[in-house]
Amino acid sequence: MTHYVDSEVARLGTVLLHRPGPELARLTPRNNDSLLFDAIPWVGRAQEEHDAFAAALRSRGVEVLYLADLLAETLAVPDARSELTEQVLRSPRLGDTLRARVADHLAYLDPAALADVFTAGLAHEELRIGAERPGGLVWTLMDRHDFVIDPLPNLLFTRDSSVWIGDRVGVTSLAMPARRRETTLTDAIYRYHPRFVGTEFVYHPGLEHLEGGDVLLLAPGVLAVGVGERTTPAGAERLARQVFAAGLAHTILVVPIAQERATMHLDTVCTMVDVDAVLMYPNIASELSAYTVVAGADGEPRVDGPAPFLRAAADAMDLDQLRVIDTGLDPVTAEREQWDDGNNTLALAPRLCVGYERNVETNAQLERAGIEVIAIAGSELGSGRGGPRCMSCPLVREKGGGPA
Numbered sequence: 001m002t003h004y005v006d007s008e009v010a011r012l013g014t015v016l017l018h019r020p021g022p023e024l025a026r027l028t029p030r031n032n033d034s035l036l037f038d039a040i041p042w043v044g045r046a047q048e049e050h051d052a053f054a055a056a057l058r059s060r061g062v063e064v065l066y067l068a069d070l071l072a073e074t075l076a077v078p079d080a081r082s083e084l085t086e087q088v089l090r091s092p093r094l095g096d097t098l099r100a101r102v103a104d105h106l107a108y109l110d111p112a113a114l115a116d117v118f119t120a121g122l123a124h125e126e127l128r129i130g131a132e133r134p135g136g137l138v139w140t141l142m143d144r145h146d147f148v149i150d151p152l153p154n155l156l157f158t159r160d161s162s163v164w165i166g167d168r169v170g171v172t173s174l175a176m177p178a179r180r181r182e183t184t185l186t187d188a189i190y191r192y193h194p195r196f197v198g199t200e201f202v203y204h205p206g207l208e209h210l211e212g213g214d215v216l217l218l219a220p221g222v223l224a225v226g227v228g229e230r231t232t233p234a235g236a237e238r239l240a241r242q243v244f245a246a247g248l249a250h251t252i253l254v255v256p257i258a259q260e261r262a263t264m265h266l267d268t269v270c271t272m273v274d275v276d277a278v279l280m281y282p283n284i285a286s287e288l289s290a291y292t293v294v295a296g297a298d299g300e301p302r303v304d305g306p307a308p309f310l311r312a313a314a315d316a317m318d319l320d321q322l323r324v325i326d327t328g329l330d331p332v333t334a335e336r337e338q339w340d341d342g343n344n345t346l347a348l349a350p351r352l353c354v355g356y357e358r359n360v361e362t363n364a365q366l367e368r369a370g371i372e373v374i375a376i377a378g379s380e381l382g383s384g385r386g387g388p389r390c391m392s393c394p395l396v397r398e399k400g401g402g403p404a
């Protein structure tokens with residue numbers, strides 16, 4: 001099986017999704033902020049919306065892989081099971097007594113049930129504690145609302161925890177504490193699942209912070225990397241080194257974005273919808289700048305700039321110019337639709353993308369520009385602040401960036 005991605009828009013072959021499940025049911029008004037959700041999603045409806053998203057992809061010939069299936073299959077591999085279990089048990093919050101109870105609990109679960117615990121976490125009351133099986137001081141003093149193992153509701157956004165560049169996978173280094181454990185799962189899947197045996201890695205979770213939502217494969221050999229709330233300049237520099245060393249790209253455009261929730265990743269303000277067209281949030285489109293990083297003769301990344309992002313991108317991509325489709329006609333609509341992930345489209349092929357139906361203006365702008373939009377419902381899915389691009393990690397796209 002060859003997994004290969006060298007652009008944002010070439011025909012999509014295979015994608016990794018995570019169907020939201022019990023981990024979303026862990027969200028409460030007490031914890032939703034720290035778990036990076038802006039509301040409490042209705043889980044059943046979120047699942048319906050997600051199923052419709054997956055169905056839309058399949059109807060266009062895309063193979064959909066589910067993270068929970070891959071994880072359960074991975075956990076059937078004994079080394080993967082023991083490694084992931086050890087990682088969870090290593091949490092310094094547990095203490096030895098509680099750690100032993102959790103270890104007993106996990107030992108009896110079949111791979112699918114264990115995958116459930118690794119994604120949905122373990123609540124205080126879900127652990128069987130009694131006279132014969134005391135929970136110890138940590139269990140006794142734990143707030144009833146605390147988790148013994150934290151849930152990972154942001155697994156929904158598969159874009160961020162791994163990114164394929166060429167035939168290599170980058171397992172990223174997530175910045176927010178609520179998301180860090182996600183990459184223990186993606187890392188294990190890519191190392192142990194039979195489908196991925198032999199895959200080479202271009203990034204590891206122990207490296208400087210880098211999230212997939214910040215990485216755009218503008219064209220074969222050209223990457224854009226947003227630096228802001230999630231990806232640090234050090235992460236961008238590290239990716240540049242790794243990518244140059246592996247010969248996966250010749251140019252990396254490093255794009256500073258505001259360190260705010262509304263612009264947490266580059267893909268919240270800019271996504272590609274054609275080989276030479278980007279969808280961009282107009283309130284910042286003209287202000288975005290880029291530093292161009294190329295491999296120097298000595299292997300050291302060489303930095304140039306800043307220059308306006310659109311200019312730098314067109315130059316790196318060898319285009320006269322990049323077409324810009326802006327998301328909204330008036331600033332208020334633009335701001336509302338940017339917040340609701342209007343800019344966060346997933347291209348299935350050049351001029352064909354998936355977007356949230358609620359972003360009426362944005363989608364109309366796209367259609368006017370000759371881009372077909374498959375509109376999906378996202379009232380519940382969007383409560384985690386992520387759109388179709390955030391919710392998908394492409395594993396296979398047609399090589400060479402796709403036909404013009």
Ligand SMILES: NC(=[NH2+])NCCC[C@H](N)C(=O)O
Nearest residue numbers: 036157213265384385386390
């Ligand atoms: N690629 C993206 N824009 N991902 C959106 C991630 C949203 C998620 N709630 C977070 O804060 O991390």
